[in-house]
Structure formats: C-alpha cells, structure tokens
Amino acid sequence: MAQPQPFPADESALDAILNWTRDRIVNGPDPRNGAQSQAVLEAALGNAITPGGINGMRAFELFTNSIIPSTRPFNHPTSLAFVAAAPTPASLAFDAALGAAEIFAGNWDGGSGAIHAENQALSWLASLAGWPSSAGGAFVSGGTLGNLSALHAARAAWTKDRPDRWRILCSSEAHSSIAAVARVMDAELVLVEADAYGRMSADAARCAMVDGVFAIVGNAGATNCGAVDDLEGLATLAQEQDIWLHVDGAYGLAALACPETRKVFKGIERADSFIVDPHKWLFAPYDSCALVYRDPIKGARAHGQQGVYLDTLDHTAWNPSDYALQLTRRARGLPLWFSLVTYGTQAYEQAIAKTVQIASDLAREIDAAPNLELLLGPQLTVVLFKAANMKGSELADWCEVQRRSGALLCLPTKWHGEEVLRLCIVNPETNTDHVMKVLRTLN
Ligand SMILES: Cc1ncc(COP(=O)(O)O)c(C=O)c1O
Numbered sequence: 330m331a332q333p334q335p336f337p338a339d340e341s342a343l344d345a346i347l348n349w350t351r352d353r354i355v356n357g358p359d360p361r362n363g364a365q366s367q368a369v370l371e372a373a374l375g376n377a378i379t380p381g382g383i384n385g386m387r388a389f390e391l392f393t394n395s396i397i398p399s400t401r402p403f404n405h406p407t408s409l410a411f412v413a414a415a416p417t418p419a420s421l422a423f424d425a426a427l428g429a430a431e432i433f434a435g436n437w438d439g440g441s442g443a444i445h446a447e448n449q450a451l452s453w454l455a456s457l458a459g460w461p462s463s464a465g466g467a468f469v470s471g472g473t474l475g476n477l478s479a480l481h482a483a484r485a486a487w488t489k490d491r492p493d494r495w496r497i498l499c500s501s502e503a504h505s506s507i508a509a510v511a512r513v514m515d516a517e518l519v520l521v522e523a524d525a526y527g528r529m530s531a532d533a534a535r536c537a538m539v540d541g542v543f544a545i546v547g548n549a550g551a552t553n554c555g556a557v558d559d560l561e562g563l564a565t566l567a568q569e570q571d572i573w574l575h576v577d578g579a580y581g582l583a584a585l586a587c588p589e590t591r592k593v594f595k596g597i598e599r600a601d602s603f604i605v606d607p608h609k610w611l612f613a614p615y616d617s618c619a620l621v622y623r624d625p626i627k628g629a630r631a632h633g634q635q636g637v638y639l640d641t642l643d644h645t646a647w648n649p650s651d652y653a654l655q656l657t658r659r660a661r662g663l664p665l666w667f668s669l670v671t672y673g674t675q676a677y678e679q680a681i682a683k684t685v686q687i688a689s690d691l692a693r694e695i696d697a698a699p700n701l702e703l704l705l706g707p708q709l710t711v712v713l714f715k716a717a718n719m720k721g722s723e724l725a726d727w728c729e730v731q732r733r734s735g736a737l738l739c740l741p742t743k744w745h746g747e748e749v750l751r752l753c754i755v756n757p758e759t760n761t762d763h764v765m766k767v768l769r770t771l772n
Contacts, residue, residue, distance in 0.1 A: 342385025349393060354421045358402030360735030365399035401738075406758040410740040412552060412580045415756035416614040420668035424614045427663055434660035437646035444647060447662035450669060454605060455621050457585035459598030465625040466602075467649035468617050468662030472579030473506040475604035475618035476546070478632065478653035480510050482602065482622065483544035483573035485631035492541030499546035500529035502556055504577060507546055517541075526708065527554035531562020538566070544573040549594055549603070550581015553742055553751070555711030557581060561596030568599070576603040579618065580753075581709050583610035586674065587681035590709070601627070607665040610710070610755040612680060617661040620653055628652040683757040684710050690761045691752060698765070700772050704744060710754040713744050716771035720748055727771060737767040 373395035377383070403414045416424075433439030434447070447468055455464035469475050484495060495516040499507050502523045511518045521529050521537045527548075534545060545567050547558040560576060567574035576582070576597055582605035584590035585597075597603060602622045607613035622628040633651040642648070650656045669677065688707035695714045696703040706712040716724060724741060731737040742751040750771075752764075 339385035342389055345386060345389050349389070350422075350425050354418050354425075358405050359398070360402050360405040360407050360738075361733060362398045362400055362402050363732060364401065370395070370399060404756070405735075405738075406756045406760065407736060407763070408738045408756070409752045409754060409759065409764070410738045412609045412753050413738075413755055414608055414615065415610075415612055415758070416608070416664070417612045417668045417672065419671040420613045420664040423667040424664045427660060432660050433657065435650045435655070435657045436642055436648040438642050440660055441646075443660035443663055444649060446666045447649070447660055448647065450662050450666040451619055451621055453669065453674070454582075454585065454619050457591065458582075458594070458600075458603060458621070460621070460623055463625070464621055464623050465647070465652075466619070466621040466628055467652040467655075468660075469620055469653045469655055469658075470616050470661065471608075471618050472504070472577065472604055472606050473509060474654060475579070475606075475620040476504075476506050476575070476577055477510045477513060478620055478628070478655075479575045479602040479604060479622070480514065480516075480544055480546070481654065482628045482631040483575055484514065484516075486573060486601075486627045487543045489571070492543075494541045495543055496539060496541040497544050497546060498534060498537060498542045500527075500548055500551065500556075500558055502527045502529070502548060502551040502554060503546055504548075504552050504579065506579075507577065516543075523551075523556065526705065527551050527556030529558040529563070531559045531566050534563060535566055538570065542570065542572060544575050547574060547576045547596075547600070548581075549576050549578035549597065550584070550709050550711075552580055553711070554705055554713060554744065555581065555708030555753070557593050557709070559596070560594060560600065564596045564599035567601075573602070574600040576600045578603050579606040580609045580755075581605075583607075583755075584681055584685070584709055586611070586677040587685070588678070590681060590685060593709075607662070610681070610684070611665060612677070613665040613668060617665065619662065619665075622652070625652060680757045684754045684759070687757070687759050687761055688712055688752070688754045691754070691764060694761065694765050695768065698769060701768060704749055707754075712752045712754075713742070713749050714752075715747075715749050719771050724748070724750075724771075731767055737764060739768075 432443045434443050496519050497511050497516050498519040500523045501520050521533050545563050547560050547563045549557050604620050606618045608615045629651045688710035692707045692712045695701045700717050702715040704713045741748050
C-alpha cells in the first residue's frame with residue numbers, strides 16, 4: 330500500500346492563494362490595515378501550529394483574515410511616511426512566479442539565467458550613473474546589507490599601513506544603517522554637520538577628515554530630508570585621500586532613471602560603489618537592494634565564501650555571493666528586471682518625473698495653505714512642513730486618526746530639533762487633491 334505523502338498538494342488551497350494574489354495585485358491593499366497588539370494576534374493565531382495541521386484553506390484564512398489586516402499597506406497611494414513602496418503590477422505578479430520557480434541564485438551554477446538577467450538590471454543602473462560596462466555587483470536584501478557589503482569592500486581595498494582606528498566619514502544626515510554598519514565593523518563614525526538643507530559639503534568633510542578614514546559615505550537622497558551631498562566635491566576629496574567613496578542612494582538614486590533629476594547626482598560617476606533599493610522608489614517589491622561596484626574585483630576580493638563542498642563550483646563565473654555578505658539568495662533583482670523589460674525604461678523615467686511633480690505640487694500647496702508652514706523641499710520627493718496650530722499629542726492623535734481611517738499615512742519627524750511633519754512621495758498614483766484635503770484638517 331502506498332505510504333501517505335507528508336505534504337500532499339491541496340488544489341483548492343492553491344486556487345485560493347492564486348486567486349487572492351491576483352485580486353491583491355489588481356486591487357491593492359486596504360489602507361486601513363495596520364499593526365495590532367500581540368494579545369490580539371495571539372488570540373487569532375495562537376493555536377495555529379498543531380500536530381495534525383489545519384489544512385491549507387484554513388491556514389490561508391488565517392493569513393487573509395488575521396495576518397494581512399495587521400500589516401501596514403505601504404504600497405497604498407495614501408502611504409506617504411517613511412519611504413513607502415509602489416511596486417508595479419508586473420513586478421508583483423512576477424514576484425509570485427519567482428517564488429514558485431525556487432531558483433537558487435547564490436551562484437552561477439544554480440541560477441545562471443536569473444543572474445544574467447539581474448546583471449542586466451545592474452548594468453542599466455550603472456550606465457545611468459555614467460559608469461563603465463565593467464561595473465557590476467549583486468542584489469542583496471536591503472540597503473543596510475548593501476551598505477555593509479560596500480563598506481567592507483572599501484576597507485579591504487585599503488593599501489596603506491593599518492591605522493590605529495578604522496573610521497567612516499559621513500553626514501549627520503546619513504541613514505541609521507551607516508551607524509549600524511560602523512558598529513558591526515568596529516569602526517568609528519566621523520560625523521560631518523550637514524548644512525541647512527541637510528547636505529554635506531566637501532569643504533566640511535575636508536575639515537573633519539582624520540587618520541583612519543577608509544571611506545566617505547555620500548548621501549544621494551537622505552531619508553529624512555531628501556538631501557543630496559556634494560558628490561562631486563566628495564569624489565575629489567576621496568581621490569586626494571586615496572580612499573573609497575560609497576554613495577548611499579537606497580531611496581534617492583532611483584531618480585537616476587530620469588534625465589532631469591539625474592543631474593543632481595553629478596559626481597556619482599567618480600564613486601567606487603553605490604546602492605539603490607528598487608523596493609523604495611524603483612517600483613519593485615520587497616526586498617531588494619542593488620549594490621554596484623565600479624570595479625567588481627574589489628568587491629570579490631572582500632567577499633565570497635570558501636568551503637570544500639563549494640569546490641565543485643566554477644569560481645570564475647559570476648557568483649552573486651562573491652560580491653556581498655550572502656550565500657543562499659533568491660533572485661531578488663529579477664522583479665525589477667521583469668518590470669523594466671515589460672514597461673521599458675521610458676515608463677520609469679515618466680514615473681520618477683511624475684512623483685517629483687507631485688512632491689513639487691504638494692510643497693507649493695502646503696506653502697499656500699494658511700494652516701501649514703513649508704519648511705523644506707521638495708528635495709527629491711521629500712517635503713517637511715509644520716501645522717501652524719497643532720503639535721505634540723494633538724498632532725500624534727491626528728496622524729493616528731488619519732492612518733486608521735485609511736485617509737493618509739503622514740507621520741512626524743524631527744528637523745533641527747523641532748517636531749515637523751514629513752511626506753515622501755514614491756507612488757505615482759498619489760493624489761495631490763486628496764492629500765491636501767486631508768492636510769487642511771490640521772487645524
Ligand atoms: C538612505 C537609506 N540608506 C539605507 C537604508 C536602509 O535600507 P533597508 O531598509 O533596505 O535596509 C534606507 C532605508 O530607509 C535609506 O533610506
């Protein structure tokens with residue numbers, strides 16, 4: 330008698346999952362969803378894992394009825410806090426297929442076709458930055474890992490005497506991941522005070538320069554304020570000091586896709602590495618970060634894993650695990666590639682231009698609104714402003730009411746020590762009239 334299969338396929342559950350996936354891609358998330366307390370979640374999911382299983386349909390209902398409503402709908406066009414997301418329908422649909430394809434893309438042997446296509450997407454980004462066709466790298470899970478991998482390569486490329494202390498120089502507006510990376514690398518941060526717009530100038534960086542700095546990190550779209558540092562001046566400084574220039578463009582470098590906005594990154598063509606997260610403003614799903622080295626050999630010298638069971642692999646082939654701190658990986662750059670191939674690069678150019686236009690329209694209308702005070706921006710697509718008559722807990726309550734009703738996700742941040750409101754537009758479907766209607770209630 331045939332033994333029962335431990336994991337039989339359940340066609341009805343499969344249909345339910347595929348139908349839900351289709352519906353979600355077509356109709357998007359419910360903007361009213363959001364975090365629940367652990368007690369609520371435990372009540373809903375506490376007995377989910379049982380010795381006998383509860384079958385696929387019921388398991389999937391836990392997902393649709395309890396898990397999904399307690400997650401933030403970042404890709405809804407009313408989601409304007411943090412750096413949200415706006416994956417294209419093609420990238421989302423393809424991502425579901427990619428999951429089913431179960432490609433091992435850690436090395437060429439496992440995923441050559443996928444890696445070749447991912448590399449085309451990396452080459453597109455490198456060419457937008459004005460880099461040679463020899464540039465390359467790998468997709469990693471996010472900007473934090475991209476920054477760590479790049480900065481490890483930067484230190485490995487150091488050819489002078491080992492300093493007493495390793496140091497990374499960056500702006501006071503650098504993303505928190507740079508401080509996290511410095512901690513992991515046991516390096517010290519040399520923080521350079523940004524100017525009134527949040528930019529680090531090359532002069533300020535030069536004044537702050539000390540022994541042991543092995544890399545300068547330039548912002549290409551600081552998260553809090555959208556600032557782009559003086560990349561041209563920083564490239565000259567890095568050259569003078571014979572050190573590495575890494576550009577953190579996790580959010581902002583998406584704007585390379587549009588000739589108008591590309592200009593603000595002048596100097597990037599002289600950097601040694603950059604990152605950009607397609608899951609932020611390049612219309613791809615979670616999670617992916619494009620990590621690109623001008624000279625990929627420097628990346629490979631720093632990374633890669635050796636082990637007897639890996640000896641059968643072709644180490645002369647392009648193995649993404651040679652360029653970052655990773656081995657097993659999904660081909661997480663492929664949804665970007667698929668979407669680029671589907672829509673063409675002009676659609677990306679238009680989508681970036683449209684989000685920039687939306688940010689500029691919002692800034693203009695905020696400036697004109699009597700209950701609001703424009704403070705900064707737009708820088709790329711970040712706008713900082715204040716409500717003239719509301720702050721503290723009253724403002725926090727307003728933000729929570731808007732979020733819970735699904736009207737708008739707009740949250741406070743700090744700017745020059747003061748509590749302010751922040752918008753960051755990455756979704757070309759953001760509706761300016763709707764956003765302004767909500768912001769006018771800040772009274
Ligand atoms: C400028 C910048 N760098 C790095 C990161 C970290 O990226 P991730 O969240 O993908 O790790 C972010 C995230 O918001 C960012 O905005």
